[in-house]
Amino acid sequence: MLTNFSNVLRVCAQRNGAAAVVSARTYADFTTQATFEIKKCDIHKLDEAPATQVVMTRDEGLKYYRVMQTIRRMELKADQLYKQKIIRGFCHLYDGQEACAVGIEAGINLTDHLITAYRAHGYTYTRGGTVKEIMAELTGRRGGIAKGKGGSMHMYTKNFYGGNGIVGAQVPLGAGVALACQYQGNNELSVSLYGDGAANQGQIFETYNMAALWKLPAIFICENNRYGMGTSVERSAASTDYYKRGDYIPGLRVDGMDVLCVREATKFAADHCRSGKGPMLMELQTYRYHGHSMSDPGVSYRTREEIQEVRGKSDPISLLKDRMLSNNMASVEELKEIDVSVRKEIEDAAQFATTDPEPPLEELCNHIFYNDADLEVRGTNPWTTLKSVS
Amino acid sequence: MVNFCSFLMNYFQGFIESLSKERRGSLIRCPGEGEECQLRSSASLPNCISDWLKRPDLRIVPAFSLPEDRLNMAASVRCFLRSGKNAVSTLGQRGFHKSAPASAQMMVRDALNQAMDEELERDERVFLLGEEVAQYDGAYKVSRGLWKKYGDKRIIDTPITEMGFTGIAVGAAMAGLRPICEFMTFNFSMQAIDQVINSAAKTCYMSAGRQSVPIVFRGPNGASAGVAAQHSQCFAAWYAHCPGLKVVSPWSAEDAKGLLKSAIRDDNPVVFLENELMYGVPFEMSEESQSKDFTIPIGKAKVERQGTHVTVVTHSRYVSHCLDAAAVLAKEGIECEVINLRTIRPLDVETIEASVMKTSHLVTVEGGWPQFGVGAEICAMVMEGPAFNFLDAPATRVTGVDIPMPYAKILEDNSLPQIKDIIASIKKTLNV
Numbered sequence: 001m002l003t004n005f006s007n008v009l010r011v012c013a014q015r016n017g018a019a020a021v022v023s024a025r026t027y028a029d030f031t032t033q034a035t036f037e038i039k040k041c042d043i044h045k046l047d048e049a050p051a052t053q054v055v056m057t058r059d060e061g062l063k064y065y066r067v068m069q070t071i072r073r074m075e076l077k078a079d080q081l082y083k084q085k086i087i088r089g090f091c092h093l094y095d096g097q098e099a100c101a102v103g104i105e106a107g108i109n110l111t112d113h114l115i116t117a118y119r120a121h122g123y124t125y126t127r128g129g130t131v132k133e134i135m136a137e138l139t140g141r142r143g144g145i146a147k148g149k150g151g152s153m154h155m156y157t158k159n160f161y162g163g164n165g166i167v168g169a170q171v172p173l174g175a176g177v178a179l180a181c182q183y184q185g186n187n188e189l190s191v192s193l194y195g196d197g198a199a200n201q202g203q204i205f206e207t208y209n210m211a212a213l214w215k216l217p218a219i220f221i222c223e224n225n226r227y228g229m230g231t232s233v234e235r236s237a238a239s240t241d242y243y244k245r246g247d248y249i250p251g252l253r254v255d256g257m258d259v260l261c262v263r264e265a266t267k268f269a270a271d272h273c274r275s276g277k278g279p280m281l282m283e284l285q286t287y288r289y290h291g292h293s294m295s296d297p298g299v300s301y302r303t304r305e306e307i308q309e310v311r312g313k314s315d316p317i318s319l320l321k322d323r324m325l326s327n328n329m330a331s332v333e334e335l336k337e338i339d340v341s342v343r344k345e346i347e348d349a350a351q352f353a354t355t356d357p358e359p360p361l362e363e364l365c366n367h368i369f370y371n372d373a374d375l376e377v378r379g380t381n382p383w384t385t386l387k388s389v390s
Numbered sequence: 391m392v393n394f395c396s397f398l399m400n401y402f403q404g405f406i407e408s409l410s411k412e413r414r415g416s417l418i419r420c421p422g423e424g425e426e427c428q429l430r431s432s433a434s435l436p437n438c439i440s441d442w443l444k445r446p447d448l449r450i451v452p453a454f455s456l457p458e459d460r461l462n463m464a465a466s467v468r469c470f471l472r473s474g475k476n477a478v479s480t481l482g483q484r485g486f487h488k489s490a491p492a493s494a495q496m497m498v499r500d501a502l503n504q505a506m507d508e509e510l511e512r513d514e515r516v517f518l519l520g521e522e523v524a525q526y527d528g529a530y531k532v533s534r535g536l537w538k539k540y541g542d543k544r545i546i547d548t549p550i551t552e553m554g555f556t557g558i559a560v561g562a563a564m565a566g567l568r569p570i571c572e573f574m575t576f577n578f579s580m581q582a583i584d585q586v587i588n589s590a591a592k593t594c595y596m597s598a599g600r601q602s603v604p605i606v607f608r609g610p611n612g613a614s615a616g617v618a619a620q621h622s623q624c625f626a627a628w629y630a631h632c633p634g635l636k637v638v639s640p641w642s643a644e645d646a647k648g649l650l651k652s653a654i655r656d657d658n659p660v661v662f663l664e665n666e667l668m669y670g671v672p673f674e675m676s677e678e679s680q681s682k683d684f685t686i687p688i689g690k691a692k693v694e695r696q697g698t699h700v701t702v703v704t705h706s707r708y709v710s711h712c713l714d715a716a717a718v719l720a721k722e723g724i725e726c727e728v729i730n731l732r733t734i735r736p737l738d739v740e741t742i743e744a745s746v747m748k749t750s751h752l753v754t755v756e757g758g759w760p761q762f763g764v765g766a767e768i769c770a771m772v773m774e775g776p777a778f779n780f781l782d783a784p785a786t787r788v789t790g791v792d793i794p795m796p797y798a799k800i801l802e803d804n805s806l807p808q809i810k811d812i813i814a815s816i817k818k819t820l821n822v
Binding site: 146149154162183 | 561774
């Protein structure tokens with residue numbers, strides 16, 4: 001009855017030309033939480049799988065929606081800026097994979113640790129970076145999260161160790177962070193991400209060995225987006241069951257397009273690690289809409305139809321939106337409001353990123369060392385001596 | 391005069407060779423394994439520094455404790471006197487053993503051990519990882535006793551997976567610990583070099599100072615004895631090429647202790663290049679070096695021997711060779727100023743320049759290959775600075791031969807700078 005009443009009001013408001021949504025719909029209208037059925041994970045060396053009936057609250061849903069939408073719009077903006085040559089060098093975009101970053105963060109705490117490879121903008125955001133400082137780093141300005149010194153692949157924030165350019169190198173680093181957690185006895189854990197391409201790297205298997213041997217609180221997560229650069233998984237891996245590749249390490253294969261699936265699996269893995277049982281491996285089956293990087297159109301090794309199909313059937317943001325709407329957890333307008341607000345945030349950030357000045361030349365040689373005396377650095381010729389401050 | 395000098399040189403060289411023949415095949419084992427210490431009972435003992443340095447059996451456990459060392463030293467001195475040989479005594483130069491029981495004597499390996507022990511005790515974030523560092527007491531016994539004292543948490547044996555454990559060490563450093571990552575030799579660090587350079591060295595800069603990496607990479611570097619090409623490479627030039635790293639190369643026990651402590655306390659990645667053949671060499675330790683807070687600053691060279699005619703710049707094991715050469719040349723009236731670099735990066739170019747401006751001649755000595763090496767860099771730096779105008783002759787580099795290290799002893803001996811090479815190079819530079 002209330003719903004009918006408020007619908008009438010809404011229609012009236014529109015007829016009167018009022019732009020603002022005169023919402024008589026109160027929180028009482030929306031379902032505060034609902035239970036969802038999610039896909040069951042495939043398990044390896046485990047007795048049980050993560051729950052398939054999960055609860056999501058309205059607040060959680062709105063938060064996930066907002067964060068995923070922010071990442072999506074941020075990446076699309078970066079695409080635009082790159083084509084305008086305002087961003088240069090490498091730019092590896094994350095659109096399509098938002099559910100992974102958001103779901104993982106929902107399953108851990110900000111006090112836990114995370115490291116990933118170069119497709120890192122989304123994680124920089126979920127780990128606490130602002131859109132403004134991320135975009136300014138992409139455009140190489142002094143307001144960037146790394147003061148313009150790092151660029152797309154080298155963004156850092158608290159408990160987030162980048163952003164790493166060398167394929168696979170981040171995985172041993174992540175296990176090292178886990179070692180530090182264990183050493184310090186702080187009940188924190190370390191999440192190390194890598195792609196299907198990196199999954200064949202030797203150093204990753206070396207890391208599996210030591211992590212299992214020493215029971216490090218490490219979660220290894222393979223974001224399988226089906227293509228390592230231009231090479232499909234079938235053409236690069238003798239075994240594409242990435243969740244089993246840890247052999248003696250228990251593994252989960254997870255639907256990476258469903259934020260709730262990712263969240264549940266991450267919680268499951270986190271519990272396992274925190275209980276001292278050692279590492280766990282997760283494979284998130286996901287997809288990237290863009291090519292490997294901005295210099296890859298992404299259609300020479302896969303068809304446009306495939307991309308369209310994933311967009312149409314499995315887009316993570318659409319999935320969440322449909323869930324929330326059909327369960328009366330939010331209204332179309334509310335979500336639109338979020339979209340508008342996100343768009344504005346991105347526009348402001350892009351504005352900042354294009355107008356903020358580049359780092360001053362005096363900064364060129366700074367930060368070679370940490371907590372060190374000032375030193376002199378040779379310039380390009382013997383008569384140029386530059387100063388380095390740590 | 392010239393004839394006498396060349397006679398001396400030949401005699402000196404022959405003496406070394408004869409000793410080499412004598413001691414070939416003698417196995418030294420540490421007592422405690424049910425056997426008598428062969429070092430004490432063996433008649434064929436090393437007598438001078440150069441000879442000591444060439445012993446392949448030093449890799450098997452030599453005496454560890456100070457009293458044992460003194461006994462061995464005494465035995466070797468007795469043998470030396472008995473042999474009636476009259477070689478140039480370089481022993482006095484380094485205060486080898488003679489008297490003064492008040493000042494302590496310590497082998498390089500023990501100095502390294504003490505440095506790590508003190509730093510492990512001082513800061514609980516410090517830990518050691520590497521192959522055989524814990525239960526085996528260290529492949530070269532450098533970490534002997536540490537696992538017994540500190541346990542599994544702080545002294546960690548790793549599998550033989552350099553890339554993996556180096557990455558783990560770097561990650562641990564990023565997350566707030568202070569690891570000492572040991573490479574059994576720096577040859578194996580090549581497998582992990584991406585982690586050293588791309589993950590450790592560059593991170594502070596890439597993160598604009600947000601992310602520090604307080605780590606020490608240590609282990610034996612350069613040629614050993616009879617280990618052939620894959621196990622004999624010098625990595626000083628490789629690592630010293632890269633900004634973001636500090637590269638240290640100690641010579642004496644005091645160097646080893648002071649520099650390792652500084653390296654561990656440094657908040658930045660330090661590559662610490664030891665030398666296997668120096669591990670068993672004893673040095674006198676000054677009183678201040680026996681303190682738990684004794685550190686030697688990274689980036690400062692030390693003038694080991696004052697001189698006026700030529701500046702000889704060297705590092706690690708070759709400091710000994712240069713001092714030996716200087717002693718021989720002193721008899722001919724040539725006074726060499728020998729500079730022990732101690733740190734390769736950053737290079738203490740001021741000390742080198744001040745010396746060159748005094749002597750007007752420069753010779754660099756190293757074990758590494760000539761091309762793009764430490765000596766090459768020193769020459770370039772001196773050329774670009776004020777000392778160039780003081781040079782009376784082009785600088786000379788004495789280096790390892792530009793070949794992979796051969797195995798056969800005669801070939802190996804001739805692949806590395808020998809004292810006679812250094813002497814000849816100095817003379818040629820001085821045009822005498």
